[in-house]
Amino acid sequence: RAAHGHVEVVHGVSFSVGKGECVGLVGGSGSGKTTTGRCVTGLHSNASGSLLFEGHSMPFAVSSRSKADLSAMQIVFQNPDRSLNPKESIAQSIARAVRLTGLADRARVG
Structure with missing residues (x-):
């Protein structure tokens, strides 16, 4: 359990996707696949860390993303x-x- 009653669900995740590449997250039940995907696509805004997309920092909250960023990725x-x-x-x-x-x-x- 982390500070302030938060539970750390996924940690230490790092991956890179090149232009034109498609990535599939594979792992056992409960390993954090869905949470990771939801963080990257902005469907899980209660996250910490950093998310870089096309060289710029992208907010975790989908409501804070530009239209260009929203149309550039799809879960x-x-x-x-x-x-x-x-x-x-x-x-x-x-x-x-x-x-x-x-x-x-x-x-x-x-």
């Missing part, structure tokens, strides 16, 4: 019925998320 929540479907390629799984967010039209994505 794809796990859907147990469709995630890692052995009948689909990784490209098909990612294409579905891209279509749903409106980042590309069906003709471009497939």
